[in-house]
Structure formats: structure tokens, C-alpha cells
Amino acid sequence: MLTRTDNESLTRVGPGTPMGIYMRRHWIPFLLSEELVQRDGAPLRVRLLGEDLIAFRDTDGRLGLLDRYCPHRRVDLFFGRNEDCGLRCVYHGWKFDVTGAVTDMPAEPAGTPLLESVRIKSYPIREWGGVIWAYMGDSASVPPAPPQLEWGLVPDNARLVTKRLQQNNYAQSLEGGIDSAHVGILHSRLDPEKAHLPFGERQLSVSDRLPHMGTDKTPRFFVRPADYGLMIGARRNSGPDSYYWRITQFLLPFYTIIPRTSEDDPITGHAWVPIDDENTWTFTMTWHPKRALTEKDIEHTLGIDVPVLNDGSYRPQLDRSTEYGLDRDMQRLRNATGIDGIGLQDAAVQESMGPIVDRSLETLGATDAAIVAFRRLMLRNARGTESDVAATAQNPDWYRVRSAGVVLPRETDFVAGAAPFMAI
Ligand code: FES
Ligand SMILES: [Fe+2]
CATH class of the missing domain: 2.102.10.10 (Rieske [2Fe-2S] iron-sulphur domain)
Incomplete structure (x- = not known):
């Protein structure tokens, strides 16, 4: 939980607010x-x-x-x-x-x-x-260049960027982006043949490519500070001698990079850009470090992305005014939510908290470690007003990192073990 004062400091981004001043020290993607x-x-x-x-x-x-x-x-x-x-x-x-x-x-x-x-x-x-x-x-x-995130460095044909409106504060969406614990629940698919069994026994994995996510639903979180923000390791049991690590990157002030499932898949990242205190542009970046995106990559990405209206507003086709297309039969038989699509499932729960969630009413658990670290880091930066520049904005090369999803021997430190996968 946060005090109401801290919650205000974290979420208010208008001119003259501490967080607003801090964010304005960076290049901000907006179109x-x-x-x-x-x-x-x-x-x-x-x-x-x-x-x-x-x-x-x-x-x-x-x-x-x-x-x-x-x-x-x-x-x-x-x-x-x-x-x-x-x-x-x-x-x-x-x-x-x-x-x-x-x-x-x-x-x-x-x-x-x-x-x-x-x-x-x-x-x-x-x-x-x-x-x-x-x-x-x-x-x-003025900072020397925008952050050298990998999606900006690859050729145009290796990158897909989409955006959509989300009607809640940026931090609420970002906290969903670094919260690996919800993935095995919110986004889980259910086996319709097992409708008579309890929820926990009916879950198929989120994706066929992510077998560990369904089998170990209580990841342990390890958060390491980095020049650019945070490295967040979610550890799940894999074999008797190994762990499956999903390492998500948080890059100041509002970027995330989520792990891919195999070396050949594209990588996905987000920018959660505040329109104002109560609305956010959710940018989704999909890119491949080594090759052009294929039609299949693009189809897959758009399949989990939220479809938007074709009128230039980038508003989702389904939103809270239509309950995100919630289908109770689907919820009973096929997935956790009754809502179709990972992005829309995220939007539904995040917007359902209200435009700015009252964090003084929360009850945080062990899997919220990354969220606590994110809030602390953001508040510390917003309050560090002694300098009129942000180190991250002045060092765009710090952003040259990747996420990783790797199986490592139990005794291996996750940052060291994943380093070859995270290097650009
Ligand atoms: S020129 Fe008169 S209002 Fe703009
Ligand atoms: Fe999600």
C-alpha cells in the first residue's frame, strides 16, 4: 500500500507536479x-x-x-x-x-x-x-537522443508499433506490465472438458509455449536495481535442479520489456505514456533483433493486441461501456475472465480499479515485490529535484537491454545466467 500523499505523487503528472517534472526531463513518445x-x-x-x-x-x-x-x-x-x-x-x-x-x-x-x-x-x-x-x-x-531501446534500433521491417487508449492512470497499467504473477491466473485458459473440476485443476497453460507458467503459479520475485530502472526476475520451478526465470525490464520512466518464449520469437515491450492523470497511451512494440517480422509474427501480435476503432482515435473496439465483450459462457468453460484477448483482459482489470486506484486500500502480497520496488524508485526520482536533468535521459545508451526467459541451474544467479540473452 501507499499513503494517499505518495499515491498522489506517483500518479499526478500535470505541469508543476513532481512526477510531471521528472517525466518531462525525458523524450516522450506520443504519436x-x-x-x-x-x-x-x-x-x-x-x-x-x-x-x-x-x-x-x-x-x-x-x-x-x-x-x-x-x-x-x-x-x-x-x-x-x-x-x-x-x-x-x-x-x-x-x-x-x-x-x-x-x-x-x-x-x-x-x-x-x-x-x-x-x-x-x-x-x-x-x-x-x-x-x-x-x-x-x-x-x-534537451537530452541528446531518445532512449536507445532496441525496438528503435532495428530496421523498420523488423518492428511493429501499435497504440491504444486506456482509461486509467499510467502507473496502474505499468504495474500490470511488471506483474508476472497475474499471467498464470488472469490470462489462463481452461479445459472445457473439465468443467466439473475446481478452477486450479482446469487451467491449461497461458500459451502452449509457456508450460512453466501454468504449473508453478507462485513465482518468487527478485528485483535488482539497474542504471535504467529495474531488472525483475520471476522464478518458477522447472526441473529438480533448475528454475525457469522470466526477467522483465522496467526502464524509467514508463517502459517495460517482457520476456519472449524462445530465441526465434519476436520480443514485446510497452510504453505507458500519460495522456493525463486518468488516461494512458498503451504503446505495444514488437520487434525481432535479427530479422524482419513475418506475416505470422504480425498476425500473432495483432491477435493478442486490443483491436482499435478505425477512426484515428485509437480507442479499443470493446471497452468498459460494453463490459469488454464479457461472455459468461466463455468464462465458465474456456478462460478465467470470459474476455477474449490478453490485452483486453489486462485493460478490463486495470480500468476496473477506477481511473486512479486508491493504493492506501491495498493489501500487498509476496508477489508484489516488483511493484513495491517500482513505486519506490519512481517516488525517489520524482522527489530528487535537486538536479534539473535525469541521468537516464542523458544516457540513452543505458536503454540497450533486453528481457529474457531462461531455464537456469538452481545455483546460478539469474542476472549472470541470463546476461547473454539480455545483451544487445
Ligand atoms: S489570431 Fe486571434 S485568436 Fe488566433
Ligand atoms: Fe497481463
Whole structure:
């Protein structure tokens, strides 16, 4: 559990909040590249860390991220004209370039000093790794590059990035991402032939590729600090002399990488990006370090991903307004939840806690060790305001790590034993 004060510190990300300031010291992915392709195309409304912004690609292909509202009389620039290297407010014609400078004020007298003195808030922006990134921190300390996560380093054809809206705080989703203990329960499939048996005796493994997950449902957690965040080892019994280790990476401030099941499978990671305190972009990255993704890889990924509406909103097709498609017959016979798809099962339980779960009411158990470590680390970073930079943001190479799922002899330290699998 957390005190209410700590819970506030962990979850509030708006301007001026400790966590908001900390996150703003990093490059933040917020759009898929596919969302902002067209030069002089429609500007895109963006909400990020509780700020209302507008994104556009100008005539020369440069990207801009500006305050949503015109500094003149506060018109929404979504209605603006994106033309000739700038975004023009349609009310009185003030025009802004991607740097935030005003380049035209047609309704003001010629030579107006306002042209020089007025600026609109603008943030540096980058396009890399199939996503578009913003830097919303102090402009004097822009980090050198986005974090060199492996999904950004591989060729475009070796990577798939999707995103979807989740209607809860970022930390709630992230805690699901580092919580290996729920996998064998929430995502378990049931044998319909054994409907007469108790739940524990009916479970098939989550996936045919993960036999240990179903057989040992009480993993022991070992958490190690790392430069970039945390290395989380979940240990399950395998053979008499061996353990099956699933090592998940948490990378500050909101990335996770989950273990793959075999060397030939693609790897999956997430970015849980706060739209505001109560909404999150769940980015899912799937990539293969050595080869292009095959159609089968993509089909498999999209099969466990949450299908979204085709209207540019990235809202899931099923959400709490439709109870996530809950089917009680499916729940009785075929799986734990009656909800179809791993991503949707996660979304259902995470959103069901409310937009910001009250962590003062929790009862944590032994399998919550990683979650406790995550909260401590985040709170420590958010409160470490003596420096105006974050070490992780200034060292993008720290992010060059992978997750791992390995069977190791019982006497082998999990970090040492998995090192060859985690190296990039
Ligand atoms: S409100 Fe935008 S130019 Fe007047
Ligand atoms: Fe899950």
C-alpha cells in the first residue's frame, strides 16, 4: 500500500507536479509516425501529461508541437490552416512556425512589435523508431537522443508499433506490465472438458509455449536495481535442479520489456505514456533483433493486441461501456475472465480499479515485490529535484537491454545466467 500523499505523487503528472517534472526531463513518445505523415495535412489534437497541444507537419516536412490555443484570444488551433511552413489561426490569421515563432499577423498594423515579442509555447520533437517523440522539459537541457531501446534500433521491417487508449492512470497499467504473477491466473485458459473440476485443476497453460507458467503459479520475485530502472526476475520451478526465470525490464520512466518464449520469437515491450492523470497511451512494440517480422509474427501480435476503432482515435473496439465483450459462457468453460484477448483482459482489470486506484486500500502480497520496488524508485526520482536533468535521459545508451526467459541451474544467479540473452 501507499499513503494517499505518495499515491498522489506517483500518479499526478500535470505541469508543476513532481512526477510531471521528472517525466518531462525525458523524450516522450506520443504519436505513431503513421499519424502525422502528410505535409500541410490536418493538424492533430494532442493531449500529453495533462497539456493540450497541437501537432502538425509543415510544408518542408518539419514537425511542430505547439500549445493548442492561440496566444491572441485562445482559439483552438485544430481549426487552423496548415500552409506555407506554418499553422495559421483562422480567427485573425496569426501564423506560427514549428519553433513557436509568429511569422504573420495580418490584422495588426504593419511593423507591430507584437510580431517579435509574441511566441507560442512549442516543444522539440523527433521522429525515430516508428514513433514521434516530444521533449517537454527545460529547453536548456534537451537530452541528446531518445532512449536507445532496441525496438528503435532495428530496421523498420523488423518492428511493429501499435497504440491504444486506456482509461486509467499510467502507473496502474505499468504495474500490470511488471506483474508476472497475474499471467498464470488472469490470462489462463481452461479445459472445457473439465468443467466439473475446481478452477486450479482446469487451467491449461497461458500459451502452449509457456508450460512453466501454468504449473508453478507462485513465482518468487527478485528485483535488482539497474542504471535504467529495474531488472525483475520471476522464478518458477522447472526441473529438480533448475528454475525457469522470466526477467522483465522496467526502464524509467514508463517502459517495460517482457520476456519472449524462445530465441526465434519476436520480443514485446510497452510504453505507458500519460495522456493525463486518468488516461494512458498503451504503446505495444514488437520487434525481432535479427530479422524482419513475418506475416505470422504480425498476425500473432495483432491477435493478442486490443483491436482499435478505425477512426484515428485509437480507442479499443470493446471497452468498459460494453463490459469488454464479457461472455459468461466463455468464462465458465474456456478462460478465467470470459474476455477474449490478453490485452483486453489486462485493460478490463486495470480500468476496473477506477481511473486512479486508491493504493492506501491495498493489501500487498509476496508477489508484489516488483511493484513495491517500482513505486519506490519512481517516488525517489520524482522527489530528487535537486538536479534539473535525469541521468537516464542523458544516457540513452543505458536503454540497450533486453528481457529474457531462461531455464537456469538452481545455483546460478539469474542476472549472470541470463546476461547473454539480455545483451544487445
Ligand atoms: S485568436 Fe488566433 S489570431 Fe486571434
Ligand atoms: Fe497481463
